[in-house]
Amino acid sequence: MSWPTPTASRSGTLLKPDPRALILAVAAWTVLLVLTPAPRALAFGLAAALLLAKALGASWSLLARRCLALNGFLALLFPLMAVESFALSAWPWRLSPERTLLFAAVALRANGILLMAQGLVAAMDLATLGHALVHLRCPPKLAHLMLFSARYLTILQEEWTALYRAARLRGFRMKWGPHTWRTLGALVGGLVLRSLDRAEQILLAMKCRGYQGQFHVLRHFRFSRADIVFGLTWAAVTGMVLVLTYG
Amino acid sequence: MHISDGILSPPILAGGAVLAAAGVAQGLRKIRDDDIPKTALLTAAFFVTSLVHIPAGPTSVHLLLNGLIGILLGWAAFPALLIGLLFQSLLFGHGGLSVLGVHTATVGIPAVAFGLAWRRWAAAMPPPKAAGLAGLGAGLCVALTALFTATILVFSGSHWLTTAKAFLAAHAVLMAGEAFLTFFAVAFLLRVRPTLLLGEAK
Numbered sequence: 001m002s003w004p005t006p007t008a009s010r011s012g013t014l015l016k017p018d019p020r021a022l023i024l025a026v027a028a029w030t031v032l033l034v035l036t037p038a039p040r041a042l043a044f045g046l047a048a049a050l051l052l053a054k055a056l057g058a059s060w061s062l063l064a065r066r067c068l069a070l071n072g073f074l075a076l077l078f079p080l081m082a083v084e085s086f087a088l089s090a091w092p093w094r095l096s097p098e099r100t101l102l103f104a105a106v107a108l109r110a111n112g113i114l115l116m117a118q119g120l121v122a123a124m125d126l127a128t129l130g131h132a133l134v135h136l137r138c139p140p141k142l143a144h145l146m147l148f149s150a151r152y153l154t155i156l157q158e159e160w161t162a163l164y165r166a167a168r169l170r171g172f173r174m175k176w177g178p179h180t181w182r183t184l185g186a187l188v189g190g191l192v193l194r195s196l197d198r199a200e201q202i203l204l205a206m207k208c209r210g211y212q213g214q215f216h217v218l219r220h221f222r223f224s225r226a227d228i229v230f231g232l233t234w235a236a237v238t239g240m241v242l243v244l245t246y247g
Numbered sequence: 248m249h250i251s252d253g254i255l256s257p258p259i260l261a262g263g264a265v266l267a268a269a270g271v272a273q274g275l276r277k278i279r280d281d282d283i284p285k286t287a288l289l290t291a292a293f294f295v296t297s298l299v300h301i302p303a304g305p306t307s308v309h310l311l312l313n314g315l316i317g318i319l320l321g322w323a324a325f326p327a328l329l330i331g332l333l334f335q336s337l338l339f340g341h342g343g344l345s346v347l348g349v350h351t352a353t354v355g356i357p358a359v360a361f362g363l364a365w366r367r368w369a370a371a372m373p374p375p376k377a378a379g380l381a382g383l384g385a386g387l388c389v390a391l392t393a394l395f396t397a398t399i400l401v402f403s404g405s406h407w408l409t410t411a412k413a414f415l416a417a418h419a420v421l422m423a424g425e426a427f428l429t430f431f432a433v434a435f436l437l438r439v440r441p442t443l444l445l446g447e448a449k
Contacts, residue, residue, distance in 0.1 A: 030345045034257055066340035070251050077254075080410040099406050109253035110343060117344050122337045129337075141275045141283065146330050148287030149294065153334070156291045160299075176303050181424055185431025188296055188312070192319065192432070193439065195288040202284040213280030 017056075017230035018221045019132035022120040025234050029116045032238060033109050039101065041244035042108035048237040049112050053119020055233075066118045067111060074107050081106075126150035134217050144215050152198070159194050163187045249335075249350065250396060252343030256403040263349030263399075270325035270355055277322040289319055290327040294334055301424065308421045313354045313392060314385025315429045317362025318444065324358045325351060349399065357391035370445050374437040377445075382430025386422045393418030 033045055053063060082103050084096040121129065130147035134140060164187060172183050203211075255263075278286055293316055300307040316324045329351045335341045342350055361384040369377035397411035436444055 026344065030252070033253075034260060034345050069340050070343075073249070073251055077410055080413055081406055083409070086409060096406075102404075102406065106253040110251045113252040113343055113345060114340055117337065118340065126334070126337075139272075139275055141278060142271065142326055142330075144283050145278075145287045145290060145326055146333075148284060149291040149330055150334070152288055152291045153294060156288065156295050160292075160295045174301055176301065176424075178427060180301065181427035182431045184299070184301075184310075185428045186435050188310075188315070188428065189432040189435035189439070191292050191296065192289065192436065193443075195292040196285060196443065199284040199288040202288075203281060206284070211280075213283075 016224075017226045018223060019124050019128050020136055020221055021227050021230060022124070023129070023132055023136060025230070026117050026121045029234075029238070030113050032241060033112050036109070036241060036245050037105060038245045039105045039108060041241045042105055042112060044244055045237070045241050046108050046112040046115065048240070049115040049119065052233065052237065053115055053123075056119055056123060058119045058123055063115065063118055066122070067114060070110055070114050071107075074110065077106075078103055131217060131219065132221065134215075135221060140215065147215070152195075155198075156191065156195060160187070160191055163190050249342035250346050250400070252345045254403060254407070255346060255349060255399060259399050259403055260345055260349060263346070263352045265348070267325065267329065267348040267351035267355065270322075270352065270359065271329055274322045274325035274327075274359075278326070282323070286320060286323045286327060289316075290330050293327065294331045297331065297335070303420055308417070308424070310428070311354065311389055311392065311421065311425060312385075312429070313358035314361055314381065314388040314425065315432055317358030317360070317388065318365050318381060318384075318429075318433065319362070321362050321366065322359055324362060325355045328355045328358070353392050353395040353399070356395070357388040361385075361388050366445070374434065374441070378430050378434035378437060381433035382426045385429030386426030389418055389422040389425050393422075 029045075029049070033042065036042055036045070050063075054060075082095045082099045083093045084090065084099070086093060124132075127147060127150065130143050130150065133146070134143045167183055167187060172180075174180055293312055296310050296312055298309065300309050313324075313328070316327065320327055329347065332342055332347055332350050332354075336344055336347065365377075365381060365384055369380060372380065393415050397415050400407040400411040400414065433444070
């Protein structure tokens with residue numbers, strides 16, 4: 001299995017803002033939408049997030065794929081939330097208009113946040129993200145942990161695939177039952193052991209190279225004209241959401 | 248099973264973020280520099296296992312394994328879970344950014360509480376008993392996570408009551424599976440490498 005690629009290839013776009021600016025923008029956007037109750041402001045926010053993601057080079061197909069899980073979840077949630085009562089005496093079950101409106105706000109808000117996050121932050125690879133977090137004064141240990149685990153995701157995925165394939169070759173089929181749990185228990189145990197052994201090797205290798213608990217960042221980001229363009233666009237969008245909410 | 252963005256009320260999101268931040272801060276304090284590769288690789292390993300889907304009737308469930316994470320990582324489970332959840336949100340669009348804190352807290356608090364308790368109690372137990380305790384605790388961790396989530400859903404508005412009930416029902420199924428899985432995984436680890444979980448003393 002290959003890992004999901006970043007939502008955008010940055011090469012084709014004119015606008016290449018600083019990753020730090022993108023992270024801050026997504027964080028502030030998340031707070032803004034969480035605090036916005038008005039459906040029309042949320043609808044505008046969703047459209048703006050989509051356009052901004054597009055302007056930064058996100059591809060339609062990847063954005064759609066990432067939104068699929070969320071909207072599948074929301075589709076499941078809709079009847080659970082919007083039906084007035086599931087009591088047998090209330091048959092035929094009816095949708096409550098207020099709840100439907102409330103649900104619309106939830107769906108718009110969730111998609112608005114997801115699109116902005118996918119368009120702006122998920123478009124960078126995890127190494128850039130961790131790197132930018134270091135510059136944003138995220139605790140260094142947390143950033144190191146993130147960079148390290150991102151680095152070994154693919155490798156451990158391959159380890160898991162190897163373990164799982166070996167089990168399948170011996171006739172294992174995943175289905176609900178004690179045998180599955182027992183086999184998965186052994187596989188998870190095996191994966192844990194392999195991770196720890198690998199971690200031990202990594203630590204020794206790092207120590208050989210003079211590791212003393214610091215992780216030096218070589219690349220630095222620079223503020224550029226793209227950041228001003230991006231910042232102004234983002235501020236205009238935010239202002240519009242606020243106007244639609246309180247205006 | 249994730250709660251998406253947009254559902255929980257702002258005070259609950261803020262409360263979750265504060266709890267998670269406190270847990271992560273404490274976790275980072277407990278991680279020594281030499282522990283970073285170990286913690287990071289276990290984070291990646293549990294991220295990989297969370298992608299395993301097990302068919303359950305018409306649908307499928309994915310592993311949570313917070314009991315086992317707590318046993319293996321202790322306090323470091325908080326930063327590990329935060330990173331895992333962040334990856335899930337960015338790479339797959341599962342869960343959301345605003346709920347990261349709430350998720351880290353609901354999954355992490357039972358994990359760390361049980362993990363620390365298990366390490367203390369299991370040291371004095373024969374391996375089969377220690378593995379049995381791990382299994383029971385893992386089931387309990389899933390139950391607590393589901394219970395926390397259902398509670399905050401209801402606190403976010405009474406219209407989420409049915410959703411909260413469905414959420415609990417789905418996790419009841421997972422709970423039994425995770426209990427068995429953790430039992431076998433811990434029994435395996437105790438047999439293959441006893442020092443790993445219980446330290447050098449045993």
